[in-house]
Amino acid sequence: MNAFPIETPYFTFSRIDNGVYVAIAKEGKGAWSNAGVVDLGEELLVFDSFSTPSAARELRVLAERLTGKKTRYLINSHYHGDHVFGNQVFEDIAIISTNATRELSETHHVIGExxxxxxxxxxxxxxxxxxxxxxxxxxxxxxxxxxxxxxxxxxxxxxxLKIVLPSIIFEKKLTLYGSDRKVELMCWGGGHTASDTFLYLPDEKIAFMGDLATEDLHVPIYNPDRFVSILNEVMALEINTVIPGHGNISGRSLLETQKSYVSYLIGETKKALKEEIKLDDFKFHFQLFPHYQNWKGIKGVEGNLSGLYHYYNDLERCFHD
Ligand SMILES: [Zn+2]
Missing domain, CATH: 4.10.860 (DNA Excision Repair, Uvrb; Chain A)
Structure with a gap:
């Protein structure tokens, strides 16, 4: 019998339900983001492939040895390299993402000489x-x-490193039936990137969120309004366990925390625009609410302020032109 959690050089591997496993990335070790493994009954599904092939290889070998089953599917939650650069380890099986995620991977990840x-x-x-x-x-x-x-x-x-793109694409929802359980892949648009997929296990009430939920991290925001509405829709589902794209296993309260963060930045940006503050002044004088000051990736705040400022400024212009 294996005693959980299992420590590897790249991640900590835990069992959170019968046949449901989580790999939590160790910082700076070549995984960078979290991944999941779901035992469908006859075979395995892997959610996200880390930032390096070596971390992905470690996960696949470990999961297959542990369960005595082969991996059949890899899911890419979104196109960011820290979630897909291990794809080549799964080149022999079906890699699934939305069409938009496949296209974004194709255009952003071009490895030259x-x-x-x-x-x-x-x-x-x-x-x-x-x-x-x-x-x-x-x-x-x-x-x-x-x-x-x-x-x-x-x-x-x-x-x-070799870029391997998804081979099966879907748009909004894809259900995979195994002999033991069903897995739902959902994409309700893009909040963190232009297209974000999360994995939902309705019977176990578990959600692997990709970067739609992260723990104490200034995660990049692509579309603030959509980010909030996706989280609202996710919160309407029965979920007890949330696996964020970065950070530790959490409960559904993490969804609320994530929504508060995005809403907070939306509120501050709208206030600045209303007072006609210039973007540079807005960023320079911005005082982060103390609660968020120790969050990771503080470098991301500036990017988010710029992104939101342009987003609402353009939106405003659309209404008035
Ligand atoms: Zn990301």
Whole structure:
């Protein structure tokens, strides 16, 4: 018998229900995001493939050895590299995503000549180091240093990295029936990216959220209104356990926390626009609510403020033109 959790160099592997497993990424070790494994009865489904092939390989080998079953499906929650750069380990099986996620992966993840890619990544790391040296706050230092560690692992994996795109696409909902359980894949548009899929186990009341829910992290916001409405719809489902894209296993309260964060940034941005504050001034004078000051990825706040400012500014113009 295996005693859970199982520690690997990349992630901590736990069993959260009969046949439902979660891999929580260890920081800076080459996984970068969380993944899941669902035993369908005869075979396995894997949700997300980490940021490096080596972490993905570790997951597949571990899950198959543990269950004595083969993997049949890999799901890509969204196109971000920290969730799909392990795809090549699942090249022999069905990889499923929405059409938009497949297209975004195809356009964003183009690997050119190895040496040029390596140099570009090294340049990016040098830039991060410079920013780390002048970072004014502890939160920013931590944010940059985490980014640095994760990107270093991606750099190490570059010689073997190969972009493998999803082979099966769906739009809004796809149900997969195994002999033991059914799994629902849902995409209600895009909040974090243009297309975000989450996995729902209705009988077990478990949801693998991808980056639609993250723990204490300034996660990038693509479409603020849609982000909130998706979370509202998710909260209408019966869910007891939430597996975020980053952070620890949580309860449904994480969905509420995520929604509060996005709503907070929406409120602040709308206030600034109403007072006709310029974007640079808005970002410069922005005082993050104390509750969020120790969240990870503080570097992301600026990007979110800019994104939301442009989003509501453009929306405003649409109404008046
Ligand atoms: Zn993401």
């Amino acid at each position: 190895l040496e040029a890619e390596q140099e570009e990544t090294r340049q990016y790391l040098r830039e991060l180091k410079k920013q780390m040296n002048v970072a004014q706050t502890r939160a920013l230092q931590i944010s940059l240093s985490n980014q640095y560690d994760e990107m270093t692992k991606v750099l190490t994996s570059l010689p073997e």
